[in-house]
Amino acid sequence: MSNLEQTLSIIKPDAVERNLEDKIKTVFKNEGFKIVKEKKIKLEKKDAEKFYKVHETKPFYNDLCEYLSSGPIVVMVLEKNGAVLDNRKLMGATDPKKAEDGTIRKEFGLSIDKNTVHGSDSLDNAKVEIDFFFAH
Numbered sequence: 334m335s336n337l338e339q340t341l342s343i344i345k346p347d348a349v350e351r352n353l354e355d356k357i358k359t360v361f362k363n364e365g366f367k368i369v370k371e372k373k374i375k376l377e378k379k380d381a382e383k384f385y386k387v388h389e390t391k392p393f394y395n396d397l398c399e400y401l402s403s404g405p406i407v408v409m410v411l412e413k414n415g416a417v418l419d420n421r422k423l424m425g426a427t428d429p430k431k432a433e434d435g436t437i438r439k440e441f442g443l444s445i446d447k448n449t450v451h452g453s454d455s456l457d458n459a460k461v462e463i464d465f466f467f468a469h
């Protein structure tokens with residue numbers, strides 16, 4: 334049975350800065366994800382604050398928004414059966430030190446902040462996050 338989903342992925346500033354964009358896209362493609370939309374942008378801090386609004390009460394919120402708006406990022410819509418969960422698995426744990434072998438954050442992540450990629454954590458959030466970047 335088909336369970337085709339779309340999820341939002343962001344290649345974060347630490348990875349773009351280290352020229353990892355193509356390598357990371359290859360990882361997604363090799364795992365069966367289709368990149369159906371993509372763009373490279375640089376966010377204003379106020380946009381990062383809107384994007385990460387769910388985290389606004391967290392102590393790391395300001396640093397997180399500073400960081401996401403600190404340099405170019407690549408935002409992508411990834412599509413495959415079970416895309417949301419499969420992308421979460423492929424990214425690995427938020428903290429690269431805790432990420433499993435073979436995951437993107439284990440291989441490329443530098444720290445819990447500079448953890449290379451973001452991915453939607455649920456199908457509902459995927460829709461909201463895709464709209465945030467690609468609705469207009």
Ligand code: CMP
Binds near residue numbers: 397445450
């Ligand atoms: P991301 O999946 O983009 O979602 C929120 C981000 O907050 C997360 O990745 C981390 O990079 C960042 N972050 C910083 N500190 C923490 C923390 N203590 N717990 C969870 N996320 C954190």
